[in-house]
Amino acid sequence: MTDVAVAGNRTAWRGRLGTEPVTARPPLDARRALQLVLAAIWLLDGVLQYQGFMFTNGDNGFSGMLAGTADGNPAVIAKPITWDANLIDHHIVLLNAIFATIQLLLGLGIAFRPTVRVALAASVLWSLGVWWFGEGLGGVLNGAASPLNGAPGAVIIYALLAVLLWPADRQVPAPFTAARAVGAHVARALWAVLWLSLAYFALTPANRAPAGVSGMIAGMEGGEPVWLQDLQKAGASLIGNQGLAASVVLAVALVLIAAGVYLPARITKAALVLAIVVAACIWVFAQAFGGILAGGATDVNSGPLLALLALAYWPPRTAPAAPQAVPAVSEEPAASASEQEA
């Protein structure tokens, strides 16, 4: 007699044991590790959404914050935002509870292997919705976007990560994790578009103004712990009125990062390290850890997501054998690959 019967009468989650493929759980690979970090960030976002501030309406509440993202956007973008903000204003408790729970479930769903695909797909849809209705397209169209304040919208990076970390393999072996699902060319192009857009936003008039950068850093001090305020004051005073120079330096760094993934592996790694350092500096100095320590954050902002994205482009330790493009896998094999990885 085997132990199938033993296991079979214990729990529901083991109920399908007899029908499952007999495979050892594979070790945690780079893509799964990055998926788990993404899941953790979604979970943290969900928890943040339960904060008391999120359940308040009016101009100074959550709905007012949403309505404010319509400012300066074209009417076709702004009107739905205003409509949405009004709707939320009238049903703030119920809707925000739903929003928070959705984000919580997205995090848990990505972490739970059988639901990773559903959760990632849902996260893309949710991110796109939040990008429009919650972030006003990240200020891309109204001139408010800056790499320092989370442009092009932190939440759109969630969607990008979900696509790049999708559990399927289009290119085997892939030169880096982000290339596995969409192929190296597409992955590199997405990377370049993101970082070049950040470089562009760094040089917009509002951001290259003399006090543009330092003012943005100083504006994040309110409500933060003393040690973080001191850090931000130091950063703001270091830049002072040299906003133009700071913006140019930042833009150059961002262009180098964008180009880095097209260069040989050693230079790519240097560019990715630079990307992580820039993301960390932005997160600490300009975004104050997303404002979480001040008690009014809606998410972690873009810093950690940019760093996570950079890790998805990190070349493997051993260079893969001659990359060969293979046709997109069909649904069944993809599911199988996902099962195995997951």
Add this chain to the structure above:
Amino acid sequence: MTPDWILDIFAAVMLVVAAVSAARLVAARPWQRGAVVTDTDVSHLLMGIAMAGMLASSLTTLPNGAWVAVFAVLAVWFGYRVVRDYQASGARALAVGHCAPHLVHSAAMVYMFAAQAAPAAGGGGMGGMGAMSGMSTLHVPTLAFLFALILIGYTIWDLDQLSGLRQGLALSVVGVASPALAGTTAGVLGPEAGTTALAAGSRAANGVDQGSVDQGSRFTLIPVLDSPGIVVGCRIAMGVTMALMLILMI
């Protein structure tokens, strides 16, 4: 202000965790010789009660100081266990051992009860979550954030390991698996789940029949309580709720 009904839902979840842990303790028949009473069940029971009291002031049971003492003892105990695990398995014990998450949980509980900046609005000075819905805050909010991050990390890891385990158990079930795999199970889920998994794994390898395996379980009365998913599920619920409380109290 976070609505009370939301906090009440989380309080109810914590009471369920406490009830499940209590049932596991009873099912282990601690009054019998050789009974195995696991520290994780004791810890889940106490944390469930304490957190429910923090979330809903009507469920408050003990003063803050008493809970600080209780969880300080638990933290010391799990700290000792982690050190022992570390000596046996190295840094891997922090990632896959079951004691490290419980150490973090216990330490976070000590912090939450000890660092409240304002007494509870409706909790009679006992930390009821008038405290939270009344936006009581914690001293050293950076520490709250760090605790929340670690708790979320362990929660995500637990979920991944739990779901990944399904395939691993399938392996042991058909006898292909080795005791080593079951040993991994024990590491992830704790000794209470691991004992059974280890028994199942080794017996599968040795071709032992069902009856002898069932004799190895300490949950013959309520077999569902023996599910590894129950233990980890409790820990996941606790991790999410604790992270929520920490963030709300920043």
